[in-house]
Amino acid sequence: MEVSSEFFSKGCTPWQRILLTASLLTCWLLSTTTSVTIESLPPKVVEGENVLLHVDNLPENLLVFAWYREVTSMKLVIGLYLPDYRTSVKGPEHSGREILYSNGSLWIQNVTREDTGYYTLRTKSKHGEIVSNTSVFLQVYSPLFICGRPTTLAPPTIELVPPSVPAGGSVLLLVHNLPEHLHSLFWYKGLVVFNKVEIARHRIAKNSNEPGPAHSGRETVYSNGSLLLQNVTWKDTGFYTLRTLNKYRKKELAHIYLQVDTSLSLCCDTLNSDQLTIDAVPQHAVEGGSVLLQVHNLPEDLQTFSWFKGVQCTHVFKIAEYSIATKAIITGRASSRRETAYTNGSLLLQDVTEKDSGLYTLVTTDSNLKVERAHVQVSVNKLATQPVLRVTDSTVRVQSSVVFTCFSDDIGISIRWLFNNKSLKLTERMTLSPSKCQLRIHTVRKRDAGEYQCEASNSVSSKISLPVSLSVVNE
Template sequence: MEVSSELCSKGCTPWQRLLLTASLLTCWLLPTTAQVTIESLPLKVVEGENVLLRVDNLPENLLGFAWYRGIKNLKQGISLYSLAYGTNVQGPTHSGRETLYSNGSLWIQNVTKEDTGYYTFRTISRRGEIISNTSLQLHVYSSLYICGGPYKPRQLTIESVPPHVAEGGSVLLLVHNLPPYLRSIFWYKGVIVFNKVEIVRFRRAKTSSELGPAHSGREIVYRNGSMLLQNVTWKDTGFYTLRTLNRYGSVELAHVYLQVDTSLSSCCDPLKSAPLTINPVPPHAAEGESVLLHVHSLPKHLQTFSWYKGVCSTQAFKIAEYNIATKSIIRGRAHRGRETGYTNGSLLLQNVTEEDMGLYTLVVIDSNFKIETAHVQVNVNKLATQPVLRVTHTTVRVQSSVVFSCFSDITGISIRWLFNNQRLQLTERMTLSPSKCQLRIHTVTREDAGDYQCEAFNPISSKTSLPVSLAVVTE
């Protein structure tokens, strides 16, 4: 009777109390049978993902079955299913994210680290006897793992679109690889984060913006983190910083340098020299390749120039310094032995890795001791490898559910889905996990039958998995 009251602590009808009392009035310490098995799909699940605890070899002639948290003290009921009535009874540990199916399987959505632990599945005969207790340990991984393989989130970056904008024009500071589970987005003018230079903050839950002291009335922030700057002037030239805050308190920063080309404006002096600029060649490189940071419009009467890793031009980040008079190159503390400087100011990065990603700064000094500074973003990616696609069942019934999981063994990869060699069009019956490596069809129809594939891609390469065929039956 105690177990019945625990499971019904959130409210049951009289017949549900009678059902639970009859079903659970027996000894808890019965031997576990090997007939019933439980499998976690996927085997490794990440915070924010979904997991299916699939039950196989379900006994016949059952009155019902139930899921519990734990392995010994089975008073923490999640959900009980009555086969006689085809209904669910939610237990005290039901979080609102669990769905119990008629085949015994338990679907848990948007898992958290708190979901880690043992889960026990119990079957009950028509005579109210416990047939089996089967337990499984579920481990919820942090964002270091994703869909069964190591995962390192792509670095938060910002792209200026277009790269150079004329006075009076508009520029979009386009954000890439925005972190998941965001709570707030902040934009600042400059590289230092403090209140006086805050442009705007955007709260995603409320879809609302709060203007900061540095807001000029020309900035618009979008839900994806990007910021549109309208009617730019030469005073807008410089660094902009994006700060993100997620619901777990994690903070990320990214910088972008905005170059306003006054030489492109009709009002400007045509005799004025073009600004110092840098182009990465190629814009996106594969690991192991070389990237040339090609400098344009170097001053004529150049005295020295220096390259730095990052946005700070200090000795700790100096890669190399070149003196025109002595024609000598002095290596800095940040030199890794793979950089080559040229007299035209350009810098060659050889055999690049993902650690070479980020902003680079060039500082030039002419014979009149005039200082010019330019910045460039370097992007490095791994070549995509063929992902592996798995599915909970290759044959499913109409109105049931099915889960596809895409496994990739490299970092910094994105996932998209294909159906019968075409881009999958998501419907209201389908959901993707936050990382998009897991696809669930909640209510299968005949139209869902066909070949499914997942494509792993990044800016330089893509690979598609072998197809997995899904058959849909009506019986």
Template sequence: MEVSSMIPCKGCTSWQGLLFTASLLICCHLATTAKVTIESVPLNVFEGDNVLLHVHHLPENLLAFAWFKRLTKTKHRIALYALNINLVVPGPVHSGRETVYRNGSLWIQNITHKDTGFYTLETINRHGRTVSKTTMYLHVYNNLFTHGCPHTSAQLTIESVPPRVAEGSSVLLLAHNLPENLLVLFWYKGVIFFNKLEIVRHIAEKNSSVPGPAHSGRETVNSNGSLLLQNVTCEDMGFYTLRTVSRGVKVESAHVQLQVDPSSCTCCNPLTSAPLTIEPVPWNAVEGESVLLQVHNLPEDLQAFSWYKGVYSSPVFKIAEYSRTMNSITQGLEHSGRETVYTNGSLLLQDVTEKDSGYYTLQILNRVSESVTTHVQFHVNKPVTKPFLGVSDTTVPVQSSVLFSCLSADTGISIHWIFNNQSLQLTERMTLSPMNCGLRIDPVRREDAGEYKCEAFNPVSLKTSLPVSLVVTNE
């Protein structure tokens, strides 16, 4: 005789029909609720966490139990666990992140804000009666590791490691935030995508590299996009460009300046003139200051030179042009009235703002009409404002968790943590967010009690938050 999956009695839920495959049940009657409790581990749950809804005092001799999101209705069931056959049946709201254990506990991975709400555990005994229904409320906090942190985008950037290298050494041009679904990447010598300046291209799918016209035999590209340059020479100094192409033909590019210590350049040909270089003074400026783009080794046979905003020497980007023959300066379209050009090639920018940050190009013309182009980059920073230190709770019991967040409206800043007026020494119980703006301690111990502060700083200024005191109790 075939058993129907529906239970023809009032008060039964349709999911109980699944248990007929294991045991023939009688009609349901609500029994006395057992003293079942549910504990959230950890107590404070943030977006991205994993949480265990740990069940205590699970009744004995159960046939099954089920977890529900919100109400104990079939459409809200997360999973059913048939204990006598050790079978887990996912429900309609099972997202693939939930795991049910035989002791009744529910493990949820990679929590999101949508997981906030009531969770109910229902237990069924071997006679088919509902033994208990226990409900708890799970609150998922916004992840302060990112919420309120200084805004940053996953923009492609390059870091020179080390920042300045001696001749004969090696340098790694380290790529950060390489795009997903990368198809191919290109490295160029300089800031413009000329084929003749291509050092190497790397095909991601095949993990293979093809040398370009500017490859010297000393360059190696890694699968993470970084470029290793060995046995550096003074001729290697200057800008390098990384260009990436990902699926959907999305193209990104980033530049980095390789600085070679001039004092190490001992093998240069004395008959060869020193290379044309530009030094920003200061390298990192504060808004309202002046910046001098100081030119070194300007050729003696100079006929004229021009300054451009950006990396392209196009008339639309010209700031000014100097003619030695006419001993005159002609202003370009990008001249704002704050620039002063000197006959030694240098350019002074007064009252700079963040918009003045970026690349500048100097193009010179000698007496035989040969042109040489070089580039420079500098940064303008705003003074940082005082950050605000937030905390999930100022009084917490031992073995719980606490999360601090250093909130700032400024961009391009770094965060440093202070505990009891000293630099915070991280332990294995402490986790920092990727930008250091979030600090989590889990589990909390008595020695974590004290005064916390955070510092926000950039290359030109530093501000410290007001202190927050953490009290740790025994319960």
């Protein structure tokens, strides 16, 4: 049954019993009853999912109950339900995706960001009394939602995969936390952003790449922002910069330092073995642990060295300095008092936090006043927390669809899906969201029944969710 918006906007006019009931809904007063509760299932909803606004403690012997958009406007009616007639009536705010159930719950299919907002349930007894008035706020997140935290909470970061690459090999500069509403992205060789050193750019709307002046023919830019370097040489050693631009003209920068390992060279293109280099030990540290920035090939006639947080070698960012003349190590303005510098050039970071992540620079000077610089990337992560897995419906019919969503409070994690304790093999009927935190199964079949889990992992640890069972029944 469907009723026009004109009907819902009128006052309390006398109609037949069903229509009279509907019109009375627009004249209700607020109730002080608080026994009715509403819960969103799942509690966090991503675009494209289905959501159930589940009602508990629905009063008995009701004449009618109705669902509204917002809290104050009683004209924004989604629909009402008449228990005695087991009939629902669609309102002007009904989009064709909502279903009202006899227990008071509201089912919304294929939600969009526009569905975000307040939803209000009102009930009226057969004695004409207002029984309850209860509201709930529904937040619908973007598909870029990273399993519990929006990507906008974290700036873009870059990871080297593999972390060490020999000359002649390939390395992926893997991007994490691309911003929402992305318009385009640009890759540059070096720290400075200007046209001459632009490697390539990617335009989101056209899904197209354009090579820049610094493109050597060995670079590939992907739509997820990552940059692949093939057949690297020692000349590829250095900084790489990612610049992102969203639809609102907001810009963000991220840097990574690539050190080509010539000791593992796959070809004859090698670099001087005496080059100043630094290794982070371990490469990926746990928050609260320690990281040793181990220096190799200090100049034999070393006179001074200085450590800096970041790439700007100024007093503001200096952690420590050493002079062979005084044989003294002096702490700098950027020292957190958790660093220890050694005369062999190495730097120990203790009790590290996520804020210690980033680039560190070592500057050395020899007796001929020759200056050398080396950089190292430090990565610090918290231990992964256990994710929570939700499913739109634990029992579905054959040929229907179902959505699983993996939620985590962690930033910068990767998601892996498991089915019956084994890694899930995706079929043509399964799709993952861009962040992989959402799994949708189309045209469900009997063989899809079983236990599903998701694993959230970062560079230092991983956790697996509790299993969620899916039952599949015949139509």
